[in-house]
Amino acid sequence: MKKLLVEEIVSAVECLCMEANYNLGSDIMAGFHRALKDERSPLGQEVLERLIENAQIAHEERVPMCQDTGMAVIFVEIGQDLHVVGGGLTEAINEGVRRGYYQGYLRKSVVADPFERVNTGDNTPAVIHYDIVPGDSLHLVVAPKGFGSENMGGLKMCKPSEGLEGAMQFVVDTVDRAGGNPCPPIIVGVGVGGTMEKATFLAKKSLLREVGKHNPEVRLAEIEEVLLERINRLGIGPQGFGGVTTALAVNLEVYPTHIAGMPVAVNIGCHSTRHKEITLQGRDI
């Protein structure tokens, strides 16, 4: 069985926390430039130009693009033939977050209890999603999530009779209600099916997809196109100042569900939806 030292995991998470907060994905940067060509609102164009400039400053000076450096959401795929040695995996991930947020001058935005609201001071704990996969490597995605956008998501346990149109209307209405709050142009993550928590998980995970890439299944890609067009007709525009660029992408993921239900979840990502990843190979130690 291949082995991986926890110390490697700590370092990787530390580095990914910083890189995700300093560097805009090239897919989103390309999306900004495309939007700049299509946007008709002068204020909207100005917002897009400033977002491009902001990303350049953050990259060059290695500072966070946004002051809300997020709650660290981490997706872990662990190979079933990999043995993590030297400590606990969850503990290692949280230590990486602790170091990354401290060393990287990132804001500590986590409170220990949702009611008492005392800051933990080190941005831990992270929200960690584990998946066990074949193989002997460990794949990590660090996706710091800001709450301007997170607060604007929603879930509806639709009736099957509401059908595709009902699901699409819920997505469009959720974006419409959000207005400028989630920092448009947004990425709209949509999860349909499964159970309540499966739908929300799919919506969140879909935000990791590269902007401009559609769901590989053609009928789902077509739904993404229709949703994007409907959302961009809402008029919200960059920052909600009015315009034709409200979303850069709609990412839809589906899962089998129960005969009696159709959960529809929307998780909104801001214009700088952040995620960086790495694969760590197990070794013979």
Add this chain to the structure above:
Amino acid sequence: MNEVRRIETPLTQEKLSVLKAGDNVLISGVIYTGRDAAHKKMVEALRQGEDLPFMMKDQIIYFVGPTPAKEGQVIGSAGPTTSGRMDAYSPDLIAEGLTGMIGKGLRSQEVIEAMKKHGAVYFGAIGGAGALIAKRIVLAEVIAYPELGPEAVRRLVVKDFPAIVIIDQCGHNLYEIGKAQYRA
């Protein structure tokens, strides 16, 4: 594009009376920071008749919780946070004389009514442009509630801080006007 208006703080009634929803502005002078926890504390202090960290009259509050400053930086990344969470507190501060708020996102009808009644303006800064905005902040010092960390009240000196008038003192709202213009 509208002509850019320059505003020097303090933001008096005379200065804010010419501002219209959709105006592009550059703000210079002293402004103060405050977000969720600081607002809660300030409104509690008001209700108990205690002093506020600063006199509200003709002042601007910027809803922001910056990242820690690196060596050599005045302040870390410092973009606006969602203003709606301050809706419960803003009317009380506006009644005390606050004339400007900088944030992002929708405001409640209660806030807009207080703005119309007492004369105040809501500005939008570009959400998520924290690295860019930090460059326009030339001085930052914590003046109250240091225990709140990023949420502490800071006195900032800004130079050409870029913002848009979202809601003016007549209640005209760019979020409604802009959306209606491009809605198809």
